[in-house]
Amino acid sequence: MKKDSEWNSRDTWKTLDRKGKIQFFKDYYLWPCVGIVVVAAVLINLIWHMLFPKPGAELYVAVYDITLDQTEVESLKEQMAAEIGNGVKPDQIVIDDTYRSGNINDEQRLQVFVANHSVDVIIADDERTAELAGFGYFADVNELLDADLVKSLDGNGKLLMNPGFDSEYEGISIDDNGNGRGEKLPYSVIIDDSKEWKALAGEFSSNYCDFSVVAGCDHPENAKRFLEKLILK
Numbered sequence: 001m002k003k004d005s006e007w008n009s010r011d012t013w014k015t016l017d018r019k020g021k022i023q024f025f026k027d028y029y030l031w032p033c034v035g036i037v038v039v040a041a042v043l044i045n046l047i048w049h050m051l052f053p054k055p056g057a058e059l060y061v062a063v064y065d066i067t068l069d070q071t072e073v074e075s076l077k078e079q080m081a082a083e084i085g086n087g088v089k090p091d092q093i094v095i096d097d098t099y100r101s102g103n104i105n106d107e108q109r110l111q112v113f114v115a116n117h118s119v120d121v122i123i124a125d126d127e128r129t130a131e132l133a134g135f136g137y138f139a140d141v142n143e144l145l146d147a148d149l150v151k152s153l154d155g156n157g158k159l160l161m162n163p164g165f166d167s168e169y170e171g172i173s174i175d176d177n178g179n180g181r182g183e184k185l186p187y188s189v190i191i192d193d194s195k196e197w198k199a200l201a202g203e204f205s206s207n208y209c210d211f212s213v214v215a216g217c218d219h220p221e222n223a224k225r226f227l228e229k230l231i232l233k
Contacts, residue, residue: 058088
């Protein structure tokens with residue numbers, strides 16, 4: 001067996017047979033080469049994502065406390081992507097039914113998403129909707145929908161009124177959770193009669209059916225399209 005110093009000699013390399021050269025490569029160059037390949041792959045991946053970032057969501061819907069029919073969800077995502085157009089793909093329509101009331105991680109996640117304008121719609125039951133309205137999360141339906149549609153919804157008892165957040169109220173700190181002492185406004189549309197929503201939510205469709213658009217969201221027009229798709233025949 002030759003010493004390490006002898007393996008490093010060019011003259012010695014020339015004297016090695018094929019098997020010896022393979023062993024030499026394994027002993028001295030295999031792992032450095034693997035390391036170089038791994039680092040290069042990571043750098044290429046980072047550069048690729050910097051130059052060609054994955055398109056963000058064009059509609060993000062947070063659904064509380066129920067699990068939706070995923071076959072119906074995928075179908076609806078395809079329909080919404082086609083309706084929005086402009087090259088929007090189904091995976092840019094996010095309908096996230098993993099939110100649960102009382103889960104602190106979900107509370108924090110929603111708070112961050114609202115602050116970053118990353119969530120467009122929240123669908124929940126009356127209790128959760130009233131709580132979130134009190135936080136000041138929702139936009140007034142009157143500012144989102146056409147007057148005729150608002151009038152029709154109101155006439156059919158499909159507008160849900162809740163008090164919003166009052167930043168002037170001094171009873172608690174503004175940094176606390178919602179005080180629910182703001183003006184009572186129609187922040188939500190009740191979608192319990194929607195055929196599409198019944199297909200999505202099944203037996204829970206009549207209780208978890210308050211559709212609210214988040215104030216200041218990035219995609220209010222797409223949120224409006226989504227609502228109209230659910231409620232307009």
